[in-house]
Structures are given as structure tokens and as C-alpha cells.
Amino acid sequence: MFENYPKANLAFLPTPLEKIERFSSEVGDINIYMKRDDNTGLAMGGNKARKLEFLMGDAKSKGADTILTTGGPQSNHARMTAAAARRLGMEPILVLKGREPAVRQGNLLLDDLLGADVRFVDTKDYGEIHGKMGKIASQLESRGRKPYIIPLGGSTPLGALGYVEAFLEIMNQADEMGINVDYIVNAVGSGGTHAGLLVGAYLSGKDVEIVGISVDAEKGVFQNDIARIATECSRLLNNDREFKPEDIIVFDEYVGEGYGIVNNETVEAITLMARTEGIILGPVYTGKAMSGLIDLIKKGYFKQGSNVVFIHTGGTPALFDKLVK
Structure with a gap:
């Protein structure tokens, strides 16, 4: 599928997909799995x-x-x-x-x-x-x-191919674990990760809902950007699927005061993850997105007993600027 596009060997793949049971039991009646793209290995890791x-x-x-x-x-x-x-x-x-x-x-x-x-x-x-x-x-x-x-x-159509691959990787791991993935949740900062996941879901025919949590702009901006990137990424793979802004699921209620500005909810999410799973989230992307995921669980957005994959996109080095002074 990707043979027409040269790749540089930069990442340790596949990254783990693991169930975070203690955290899941703390936040609600769903099964949360974490895709550990903080472990890609390049300069302390991350989705990029x-x-x-x-x-x-x-x-x-x-x-x-x-x-x-x-x-x-x-x-x-x-x-x-x-x-x-x-x-x-x-x-x-x-x-x-x-x-x-x-x-x-x-x-x-x-x-x-x-x-x-x-x-x-x-x-x-x-x-x-x-x-x-x-x-x-x-x-x-x-x-x-x-x-x-x-x-x-x-976050270009070419860059988004990385998350078309990632989606397929997650599906293979889920099959090996004997689970069906209902939702994939990711932090949205420029839209390429979300776009690639959408294209992967479409091309594979999997009924998986891709949920984005904005850490920056209001959702209308990202819906337009993601739809454009996904459409153009799909064309790179010889598919004419046109993604529309209204089809893109992005929540912008958790941005707080703005990009990179840490709020109490973000700190609480980072702390809970560290103390239940020993996993460190970042303050700009994953911590804020996880605070959004926790709130959506409380509001009943996800079906009871469903399987939710959270993409850990990395970003932990920023902790030493944002939370430590």
C-alpha cells in the first residue's frame, strides 16, 4: 500500500498496545487500552x-x-x-x-x-x-x-500516511489480543494523526470511531483541516474518498485557556495516570486529551463496556518546563 513512498527508518515499531486496567477502573465502566507511541524511540519518542x-x-x-x-x-x-x-x-x-x-x-x-x-x-x-x-x-x-x-x-497528507499504518498496526494487535476496538481517542494539535487514523479506518472497513480532543483551536478549524488532509492522504493511496468536516469528531471543550497552558484537570489526569499505571503523560497534548477522555466517560459518551484505545503521542519532555519551575 505504501510502496510508492520512500521511508526513513526512524521508529521502533510496532509500539505496544496495553490495557490500563487500574486506570480504567478508576474512571468508569469502559476498557481503556493505550497505544504506546511515546515509545517510538526517536529522541525520547512520540507520534511524530x-x-x-x-x-x-x-x-x-x-x-x-x-x-x-x-x-x-x-x-x-x-x-x-x-x-x-x-x-x-x-x-x-x-x-x-x-x-x-x-x-x-x-x-x-x-x-x-x-x-x-x-x-x-x-x-x-x-x-x-x-x-x-x-x-x-x-x-x-x-x-x-x-x-x-x-x-x-x-501534518501533511504524506505525513498522515504514518497513522494510516498505525491504524492497521492497532487492528492487528487488537486481533491478537482478541478484542474489538470501538473508539480511538487522540489529542489534536495539527490534525495529521487524526486524519491518518480516519483513512486507515476507511480503507480497512473497520467500524471504529475516531475521536479527537483539541489542545489548541476550536473544533471547526480542525474539522476543516482534518477533512482536507484525510482526503488528500486517501488520494495518495489511490482512493477518491472525500472526507467532509461534518464527519470529523473533535471536542474543543478541554482547551482551557489555550495551547500549552496547563489547567487543574490536566494535572489531575497526569497524576492519576502516574499513580495507577506508572505511565507519564505530557502536559501539552496527552495530559489535556486524557482529561477530556475522563470527562467524556463521566458524561456517558462511550458505550458501557466498550473498548477505547488512547494514543499516547508522547510529549513528556515538556513536563520539565510546564510543571517544574
Whole structure:
């Protein structure tokens, strides 16, 4: 299915799928399984490794020697892109949104350790940052370099192929465990993971509901983005399925005060997971998404006794910036 798209070998796959029984019993009458994509192995792990396998494979096939990408100051994607670039002998340039902090910790500390060229743009508009990356790329080209730009979160149709593969991987593991998956829940920050899961569910014919929990924008924005990415990703696989915004399930009630701003519910979810399962969630994505999952269970969104897979997309390095001062 994916043979037309070159891949870089970056991730330890398959990642485990495990039932988190003690946590499940604490939060309600459903069975929660966790897909451990925090264990993909690239620079402390995370979901971006799956996307980067396809994106960096494309970059390598085009002879790129410099990789540019963007994100927030504590971007997991930026950290992992820098690591992928280093593994493949390329130079990473990270153009991050916001002001440069006085102290670098968490993901930023790892960016420095990886030797990334980190630049900050004090703006709230990623469109402006992508324009800035384009100018940097042009400057590099004028000096004979071969830059390759990876958009925010690696959430392109090509990057989303990583989560088409992940969906199929989950289904194989579920079959081996003798369970039927009813729902897959994921944190939504740029939409590529959700889009890939949707395409995987469609192509496999599995009746699995993909539920997104926004950690940033209001749901209408993500519904449009995810529908577009999923439609274009499907076309890469020679399928003309058109995904519509109204078909995309995203909850935006759990964003709180905004992206990367930790609230009490997020801390409580992180703490409960740590104390029942010994699993560490991140404060920006997985902790906030898990707080949303807990609330949806309380509200009766999921069928009693159903099997829910939560994608642990990583992000734990940000704990050392967001929760420790």
C-alpha cells in the first residue's frame, strides 16, 4: 500500500498496545487500552516519528541537506525533527513561534543538545512563520544548499500516511489480543494523526470511531483541516474518498485557556495516570486529551463496556518546563 513512498527508518515499531486496567477502573465502566507511541524511540519518542519516516524519506530522496520546521517553544515535533535530521546527516533549523525564554528547559533543552539552529518569531500567526521559513529556504538555495520544509506538526497528507499504518498496526494487535476496538481517542494539535487514523479506518472497513480532543483551536478549524488532509492522504493511496468536516469528531471543550497552558484537570489526569499505571503523560497534548477522555466517560459518551484505545503521542519532555519551575 505504501510502496510508492520512500521511508526513513526512524521508529521502533510496532509500539505496544496495553490495557490500563487500574486506570480504567478508576474512571468508569469502559476498557481503556493505550497505544504506546511515546515509545517510538526517536529522541525520547512520540507520534511524530511515524510521520517523519515518510517526510524525511521524501526529503532524503530529493537530496535535502537542511530541514526546516516550526512549532511552539516546547514543540515535540520540532525536537523530533531535529533528531531525525541529525540521524540522516542533515542540518535542522527550527523556526519557533513566540519569544525566546530566558531559560531553556524541556524540549528546548533537547533542541540545543541536538545542535539545532533555533530561531524565534514573536507572532501568533503560523502563516507568518511559514513565510519566514520560505525566505530562509531561498537564502539557503542561493548558497547552494538543498532545504526541505516540513510544515507545522508534520501534518501533511504524506505525513498522515504514518497513522494510516498505525491504524492497521492497532487492528492487528487488537486481533491478537482478541478484542474489538470501538473508539480511538487522540489529542489534536495539527490534525495529521487524526486524519491518518480516519483513512486507515476507511480503507480497512473497520467500524471504529475516531475521536479527537483539541489542545489548541476550536473544533471547526480542525474539522476543516482534518477533512482536507484525510482526503488528500486517501488520494495518495489511490482512493477518491472525500472526507467532509461534518464527519470529523473533535471536542474543543478541554482547551482551557489555550495551547500549552496547563489547567487543574490536566494535572489531575497526569497524576492519576502516574499513580495507577506508572505511565507519564505530557502536559501539552496527552495530559489535556486524557482529561477530556475522563470527562467524556463521566458524561456517558462511550458505550458501557466498550473498548477505547488512547494514543499516547508522547510529549513528556515538556513536563520539565510546564510543571517544574
